[in-house]
Amino acid sequence: MAVAAATPANRPAPARAVLLFLTLLTTGCGTVHFDVPEGARVKLMEIDAPASVRVERTCWYALWGAKPLGDNHTASMIAENHLAEVRLHNQYSASDVIINTFTSIVSFSRRRIIVEGNTAAGATQ
Amino acid sequence: MTIRPAWALVLLSCTGCFSVDLYAPHGANVYLISAEKPVKVRRDLRTWYVVWGLVRLDNTMPDTVIAREQLTEVRVITVDTVPDALLGILYNVLIPIGLANQAMTIEGNRAAPTPVGTTIPANPPDTPPTRSPPGSPATGPAPPPPD
Numbered sequence: 001m002a003v004a005a006a007t008p009a010n011r012p013a014p015a016r017a018v019l020l021f022l023t024l025l026t027t028g029c030g031t032v033h034f035d036v037p038e039g040a041r042v043k044l045m046e047i048d049a050p051a052s053v054r055v056e057r058t059c060w061y062a063l064w065g066a067k068p069l070g071d072n073h074t075a076s077m078i079a080e081n082h083l084a085e086v087r088l089h090n091q092y093s094a095s096d097v098i099i100n101t102f103t104s105i106v107s108f109s110r111r112r113i114i115v116e117g118n119t120a121a122g123a124t125q
Numbered sequence: 126m127t128i129r130p131a132w133a134l135v136l137l138s139c140t141g142c143f144s145v146d147l148y149a150p151h152g153a154n155v156y157l158i159s160a161e162k163p164v165k166v167r168r169d170l171r172t173w174y175v176v177w178g179l180v181r182l183d184n185t186m187p188d189t190v191i192a193r194e195q196l197t198e199v200r201v202i203t204v205d206t207v208p209d210a211l212l213g214i215l216y217n218v219l220i221p222i223g224l225a226n227q228a229m230t231i232e233g234n235r236a237a238p239t240p241v242g243t244t245i246p247a248n249p250p251d252t253p254p255t256r257s258p259p260g261s262p263a264t265g266p267a268p269p270p271p272d
Contacts (some may be wrong), residue, residue, distance in 0.1 A: 025246055034147050034201040041192060044149040044199065047188070073160065074206040088147040090203045092178070097142060117138065 030065035030111045032090045033073040042078055042117075043085040051116035053081055060110045069108075073082045086117035126200045135176040143227055145203050150192035158198045164232040166194055199233035212237040 036042045045051065055077050060069040063108045074088055091112045149155040158164070168190050173182040187201050209228055214225035 005166075030205060032145075032203045032204075033160060034157070035160045036200075038159040038161055040159070041156060043238070044147070044153055047146070047148040075159065078157075090145040092143050094142055 007120045028057070030061045030109060031072060032059065032111060032113055033075075033121070034088045034090075035073055035075050035123065036086075037075045040075075040078065042083060045085050045087040045117065048086070049085075050118075051087060052118050053116065055081055055115045057113045057115075058110050059113055060108060061109050066103060068107070074113060074115055077113065078087060078117070079088050081115070081117070082119050083115070083117035084120040086115055088114070089114040130149050138251065143174050143225060145172070145201075145227055145229060146184070146189050147201050149186045153192065155191055155195075155196060156198050156231065160200065162200075164198075164200070164234055165247045166196060166231075166233050166235065168194065169232045170231060171226050171228045174225040175223055177203075179223040182224075186228065187231050191233070194231075194233070195235050196233035197236045201230060202232075204228055204230060206269070212222070245269075 057071075057077060059072045061067060062069055074086075078086055091114055093112065094097075096110055096112060104111060130229075135256060136191060157239050168189070170185060170190055172185045187199070190196075191199055209226060212226055216222055
């Protein structure tokens, strides 16, 4: 007895459901706030300005990005490093993609926040 | 082992990388503000990437909006919403062309306007007047300063 190969038209419904589910998993959300501590006066640097400090933080989210599990603001990073001028990046790189592929199955995803800048002593005028 | 095309597309859709960069436009003095500070300007921006996020399509970053709106104080929120997820499904699975997008909200304030009554000198204070006094002979270009 010949068995016909599965085509998109006659693919079993569970396979399509799993495919759609996996697709939804890859579309995780995640909010990042680029801000500074209350009362701080922090200058925004130009793209090519030299920076002496570079700080990176991985921010994790649950429920596919809806619920941040840690601090997703840059204010604390700027305060901890006493930065007077900064340049900020929100990065979703290949390593994040690989990790999220597995962790998003249980709703967790991650993004990276990168802060570059100078302290008050090394700030450019 | 054979990987079906649809599953391969799902894997490809996982490879979307992108970066949102916040920096100041050239020559502008821009300061970051806290999350609590009231703002008067709010703009929503969506930037697009191709090849699953590897290449920026429109290269629209917050500095474009900062320069256009002449903001001197700014804060930015990068956010993914349900419409973004649907766009991701549309352009990476249903129409697998590797188009990705990132939404962001730019909030800030412009510089305070110059108060009414403030006079702005036409020339810097150390610039000599260019008009000749009445009755003086016509003069040509100013002679070069002595060495």
